[in-house]
Amino acid sequence: MTEINIAWYKIRPKYHESIITWFLQFCAGVSILVTLGIVFILGKESLLFFREVSIVEFLTSTKWQPLIEEFGVLPLLNSTLTTSFIAMAIAAPLGLFVAIYLSEYASERVRNILKPILEILAGIPTVVYGYFALTFMTPLLRIIFGQNTVDIYNTASAGLVMGILILPLVTSITEDALKAVPYSLREASYGLGATKLEASWTVVVPAAFSGIAAAFILGLSRAIGETMIVALAAGAGPNFTFNPFEAAETLTGYIVRISGGDISYNTVDYNSIFALGLLLFFITLILNIISRKLVKRFQEVYD
Amino acid sequence: MSNFKENVETRYKISNLWNVVFTTATVISVFMLILLLLNIINGAFGYVAIKNTIEPTELINSGNLDELNEIQLIELLESHLSRGLIRRFNFEKPLKERSNTELMNLIFERIIEPRIVKSWNLKESILEKNSILHYAEKELPGAHIQFRAWLNSNFLIGSQASIPELAGIRTAILGSLMIILLTITFAFPIGVGAAIYLEEYSVDNMFSRFVQVNIYNLSGVPSIIYGLLGLAVFVRGMEPLTSGAMFGYGDPTTTNGRTVLAAGMTLALLILPIIIINAQEALRAVPQTMRQASYGIGATKWQTIWTHVLPHSMDRIMTGTILAVSRAIGETAPIVVIGASTFISVDPSNIFSKFTTLPIQIYQWTSRPQPEFRNIAAAAILVLLILLLAMNGFAIFTRNKISNNRRSN
Numbered sequence: 001m002t003e004i005n006i007a008w009y010k011i012r013p014k015y016h017e018s019i020i021t022w023f024l025q026f027c028a029g030v031s032i033l034v035t036l037g038i039v040f041i042l043g044k045e046s047l048l049f050f051r052e053v054s055i056v057e058f059l060t061s062t063k064w065q066p067l068i069e070e071f072g073v074l075p076l077l078n079s080t081l082t083t084s085f086i087a088m089a090i091a092a093p094l095g096l097f098v099a100i101y102l103s104e105y106a107s108e109r110v111r112n113i114l115k116p117i118l119e120i121l122a123g124i125p126t127v128v129y130g131y132f133a134l135t136f137m138t139p140l141l142r143i144i145f146g147q148n149t150v151d152i153y154n155t156a157s158a159g160l161v162m163g164i165l166i167l168p169l170v171t172s173i174t175e176d177a178l179k180a181v182p183y184s185l186r187e188a189s190y191g192l193g194a195t196k197l198e199a200s201w202t203v204v205v206p207a208a209f210s211g212i213a214a215a216f217i218l219g220l221s222r223a224i225g226e227t228m229i230v231a232l233a234a235g236a237g238p239n240f241t242f243n244p245f246e247a248a249e250t251l252t253g254y255i256v257r258i259s260g261g262d263i264s265y266n267t268v269d270y271n272s273i274f275a276l277g278l279l280l281f282f283i284t285l286i287l288n289i290i291s292r293k294l295v296k297r298f299q300e301v302y303d
Numbered sequence: 304m305s306n307f308k309e310n311v312e313t314r315y316k317i318s319n320l321w322n323v324v325f326t327t328a329t330v331i332s333v334f335m336l337i338l339l340l341l342n343i344i345n346g347a348f349g350y351v352a353i354k355n356t357i358e359p360t361e362l363i364n365s366g367n368l369d370e371l372n373e374i375q376l377i378e379l380l381e382s383h384l385s386r387g388l389i390r391r392f393n394f395e396k397p398l399k400e401r402s403n404t405e406l407m408n409l410i411f412e413r414i415i416e417p418r419i420v421k422s423w424n425l426k427e428s429i430l431e432k433n434s435i436l437h438y439a440e441k442e443l444p445g446a447h448i449q450f451r452a453w454l455n456s457n458f459l460i461g462s463q464a465s466i467p468e469l470a471g472i473r474t475a476i477l478g479s480l481m482i483i484l485l486t487i488t489f490a491f492p493i494g495v496g497a498a499i500y501l502e503e504y505s506v507d508n509m510f511s512r513f514v515q516v517n518i519y520n521l522s523g524v525p526s527i528i529y530g531l532l533g534l535a536v537f538v539r540g541m542e543p544l545t546s547g548a549m550f551g552y553g554d555p556t557t558t559n560g561r562t563v564l565a566a567g568m569t570l571a572l573l574i575l576p577i578i579i580i581n582a583q584e585a586l587r588a589v590p591q592t593m594r595q596a597s598y599g600i601g602a603t604k605w606q607t608i609w610t611h612v613l614p615h616s617m618d619r620i621m622t623g624t625i626l627a628v629s630r631a632i633g634e635t636a637p638i639v640v641i642g643a644s645t646f647i648s649v650d651p652s653n654i655f656s657k658f659t660t661l662p663i664q665i666y667q668w669t670s671r672p673q674p675e676f677r678n679i680a681a682a683a684i685l686v687l688l689i690l691l692l693a694m695n696g697f698a699i700f701t702r703n704k705i706s707n708n709r710r711s712n
Contacts, residue, residue: 024500028500227636288523289520
């Protein structure tokens with residue numbers, strides 16, 4: 001009797017447990033498959049694209065006109081950077097200030113009200129921000145700067161609204177970084193007679209610097225990959241311009257517009273969106289890796 | 304000494320000044336949210352000017368259709384509508400068998416055909432009511448002004464139409480719901496499985512570290528890249544599967560892979576990293592003593608996970624999943640890239656159907672120049688936001704309740 005029990009204990013659980021382990025390992029492996037899939041697909045289609053178009057032309061030409069076979073990425077990249085930097089010009093200072101307020105100044109009660117509000121702001125779909133940019137921000141800009149200077153579609157409006165979009169992200173990571181600074185540092189600073197501002201600005205912020213930088217870089221990466229706001233508000237048609245009040249299509253905006261129509265496979269158009277996707281993937285990946293390295297650094301210092 | 308005191312005073316002044324700056328920054332961010340919501344409400348309600356295509360007075364002198372009997376009503380219909388249309392109505396239900404009210408509704412919809420010729424948003428409607436009425440009297444003779452909620456029951460249950468006031472979002476809501484169900488079906492088991500592997504099984508080796516870094520990087524990949532992946536792999540590469548041709552669905556010459564199934568799988572990949580990260584945090588929050596107690600009474604590893612770890616962390620896993628799913632509901636870019644049909648009036652019936660979703664409709668309607676389409680875009684946004692708010696609210700509420708319970712224990 002006891003022997004049978006021991007046999008049951010030894011054999012049966014091990015048998016199906018190993019299947020479960022294999023299944024769970026497969027689940028974890030899926031994420032690697034996704035990455036490999038992304039790299040493979042983007043790489044393969046881009047190779048087909050670069051068979052037709054030279055990489056040098058792709059990276060240096062200032063004209064993107066597929067109809068006459070001009071494939072220079074600069075106009076698209078330029079407007080992507082324009083919108084992203086406008087977004088960061090809004091989100092970086094505002095995000096830092098809100099984070100300082102939440103972490104250093106706000107009482108527990110105020111924080112409990114404000115944090116869910118920021119979470120709501122972060123949960124609103126980007127297409128809604130696109131609607132906001134087109135129906136509120138653009139008319140506002142046109143009233144302020146005049147109908148003639150500001151186009152109906154422009155990168156300034158898209159960038160400003162994108163700033164509001166990434167504000168909660170920047171705020172929450174910055175706040176985490178500020179919170180991670182040990183309380184003893186603040187107390188030491190107060191002990192030397194510092195005011196609240198001096199303690200925050202000369203002690204806490206520098207101590208959390210790597211975390212804050214990580215937040216900014218992650219925000220920038222998010223802004224570069226952002227699609228719906230620019231697709232709705234920044235305009236259709238590549239345009240190499242440094243004027244934020246002109247319409248100019250971004251990388252993501254172009255991909256969405258081209259694939260939104262009925263695109264036929266195995267054409268240069270089809271391959272071109274993958275080449276742009278590859279560029280986008282690399283830019284955001286590098287920014288994300290830098291940001292992650294920085295986050296790790298501030299975790300290591302204070303844990 | 305006096306110098307020092309002065310110095311202290313200015314320092315505190317500066318400190319207080321910045322306090323105001325920080326507070327203002329926070330107020331501005333909250334104000335943005337309010338502005339965003341007000342702007343949407345502003346678009347979803349307001350006065351409209353309605354003009355009849357044919358005035359009732361042109362049909363009958365008194366302009367009052369109630370005076371007519373059945374035969375006269377049918378005569379009116381036959382004289383104003385094409386023969387083909389009359390034949391279609393007769394086919395649906397013979398005109399002679401229809402009641403007077405039904406006939407009058409038909410005349411109203413088909414002959415009088417009231418159409419919105421101009422719309423105003425809510426702000427104008429409240430603040431400039433008189434000038435709107437004045438303008439309508441002068442510029443739009445024969446039109447009457449009416450307050451309209453663009454978000455109404457017809458809008459919710461109606462199907463797609465090319466005229467904004469007749470368009471509805473039933474098809475889009477059904478499309479969104481079907482895709483989300485598929486997304487959860489794919490992403491939840493795989494995501495939780497991966498999290499269990501990483502937290503409970505894996506030792507700190509190259510593979511698990513690589514998977515972990517990989518998941519963090521995937522969570523930062525722009526959503527449009529997932530769209531490209533879905534386009535190349537699910538829509539094009541797996542076309543026989545995603546179009547349903549493999550299972551004999553649809554006409555093989557016209558079907559393609561741009562279906563609910565392809566969209567569901569694409570979004571599943573998109574939210575997979577978020578679900579894994581959230582589930583990992585949930586599993587990490589389970590106290591180690593729980594597992595040791597289970598091992599102590601002789602449970603195996605999987606028995607411990609299934610009977611102790613998972614039940615104890617399921618609430619948090621669900622909360623994390625709801626947050627991830629609500630992100631998927633609002634995603635637009637990847638779905639546009641894999642090619643949702645923009646004009647589709649047939650409800651999706653199975654996973655191999657063509658589809659449209661709420662965000663796609665919002666995108667389409669917003670990008671049209673006519674202001675009436677912006678109005679219905681605003682109404683659709685309200686529907687989407689209410690849906691999301693309900694889900695997020697539920698998730699945040701349960702999370703707070705759980706953390707409160709844990710604290711009091």
